[in-house]
Amino acid sequence: MSVLAIERAVAINAVLRASKVCQKVFQSLVTSDTVIKKDRSPVTVADFSAQAVVNTILYESFPNDPIVGEEESGSLRGDSGKELRDKVLSLTNTVLDTPLDDKELLAAIDRGSYPGGSHGRMWTIDPIDGTMGFLRGEQFCVGLALIIDGDVHISVLGCPNLPVDFKSPEIERGCLFVARNFSSTEETQIHMADISSSSAATFCESVVPTHSSHKEAAEIASLLGITKLPLRLDSMCKYAAVARGDANIYLRLPVRIDYEENIWDHAPGFLVVKEAGGIITDIHNKPLDFSLGRTLKANKGIVVTHSKIHGQVIDAVQKVVLKQ
Numbered sequence: 001m002s003v004l005a006i007e008r009a010v011a012i013n014a015v016l017r018a019s020k021v022c023q024k025v026f027q028s029l030v031t032s033d034t035v036i037k038k039d040r041s042p043v044t045v046a047d048f049s050a051q052a053v054v055n056t057i058l059y060e061s062f063p064n065d066p067i068v069g070e071e072e073s074g075s076l077r078g079d080s081g082k083e084l085r086d087k088v089l090s091l092t093n094t095v096l097d098t099p100l101d102d103k104e105l106l107a108a109i110d111r112g113s114y115p116g117g118s119h120g121r122m123w124t125i126d127p128i129d130g131t132m133g134f135l136r137g138e139q140f141c142v143g144l145a146l147i148i149d150g151d152v153h154i155s156v157l158g159c160p161n162l163p164v165d166f167k168s169p170e171i172e173r174g175c176l177f178v179a180r181n182f183s184s185t186e187e188t189q190i191h192m193a194d195i196s197s198s199s200a201a202t203f204c205e206s207v208v209p210t211h212s213s214h215k216e217a218a219e220i221a222s223l224l225g226i227t228k229l230p231l232r233l234d235s236m237c238k239y240a241a242v243a244r245g246d247a248n249i250y251l252r253l254p255v256r257i258d259y260e261e262n263i264w265d266h267a268p269g270f271l272v273v274k275e276a277g278g279i280i281t282d283i284h285n286k287p288l289d290f291s292l293g294r295t296l297k298a299n300k301g302i303v304v305t306h307s308k309i310h311g312q313v314i315d316a317v318q319k320v321v322l323k324q
């Protein structure tokens with residue numbers, strides 16, 4: 001059996017079940033299923049439930065592994081949280097083999113409170129990445145990664161709404177990306193599209209302009225001679241799109257100087273791209289450092305490309321963003 005084969009299988013099971021939760025909610029979401037967090041971002045019953053599902057499944061197999069998860073159970077507690085808690089609980093129990101009670105649900109969600117760091121094993125989970133895309137009925141994903149001593153070793157991205165083929169999106173949707181170790185006959189190996197000149201590239205960016213500067217991305221595209229329209233996708237589906245050749249560049253350009261990217265927003269996508277042959281750095285051309293806690297404190301922004309054009313793209317990014 002290959003290295004970390006059990007972790008890989010458990011992670012796939014966890015992400016598939018959490019993706020099922022998201023799909024169930026997706027068809028019947030109402031306003032009261034969503035709360036606005038302190039940073040004014042939304043979180044839905046599906047985010048809480050998907051985190052409870054993943055954390056429960058991880059705990060069954062790896063009770064000693066800490067978890068860095070996006071969500072916490074504060075708004076599900078007490079009398080004020082009862083309505084939401086009941087919804088999250090019944091949703092969670094539709095996909096688990098052994099049902100949880102109230103207390104176990106809250107404990108499962110809060111098992112994601114690990115502060116992160118540079119030593120040993122830890123999982124990181126984004127139960128729904130692209131919650132705004134999820135609410136719009138567009139792209140979102142469930143992202144899970146295993147980090148050991150600061151390096152990402154396993155990652156799984158469940159993308160329930162992603163077309164299997166962008167050329168015919170109406171035919172089939174729903175993709176699961178797994179890194180690393182291509183293994184079975186049911187899996188298809190993906191690669192970055194080969195490209196030698198950045199002018200021929202398609203670039204990916206966030207849908208929401210407060211998550212990544214559209215204006216600066218357009219200036220970078222113009223410097224590189226790119227004429228194709230950007231592919232705007234919510235969530236780590238952007239990493240997946242670049243990894244399988246739908247696009248060639250993913251730019252995440254800081255809008256706020258004080259914003260630190262979360263490790264769960266990038267570790268799962270990072271390994272999918274890396275294994276498909278891509279290069280991932282920040283706008284300073286520094287490698288991403290997942291060993292510094294819950295955020296990528298030492299990095300600013302994200303630049304993902306094929307190795308052949310990474311230098312050209314970084315030069316353009318630095319001219320526009322850093323005025324170098």
Ligand SMILES: Nc1ncnc2c1ncn2[C@@H]1O[C@H](COP(=O)(O)OS(=O)(=O)O)[C@@H](OP(=O)(O)O)[C@H]1O
Pocket residue numbers: 041070126128129130131132133205206207208209210211212233234235236255256259262265
């Ligand atoms: N200011 C700022 N800058 C950069 N990133 C931010 C910012 N604010 C929030 N976030 C995080 O963005 C995550 C989703 O962004 P995406 O680019 O993947 O999707 S989107 O197109 O913007 O919806 C989103 O992840 P989810 O909360 O899991 O959806 C946030 O963690």
Ligand SMILES: [Mg+2]
Pocket residue numbers: 041042043070131
């Ligand atoms: Mg969020």
Ligand SMILES: [Mg+2]
Pocket residue numbers: 126128129130264265
């Ligand atoms: Mg996210």
Ligand SMILES: [Mg+2]
Pocket residue numbers: 047070126127128129130131
């Ligand atoms: Mg999220």
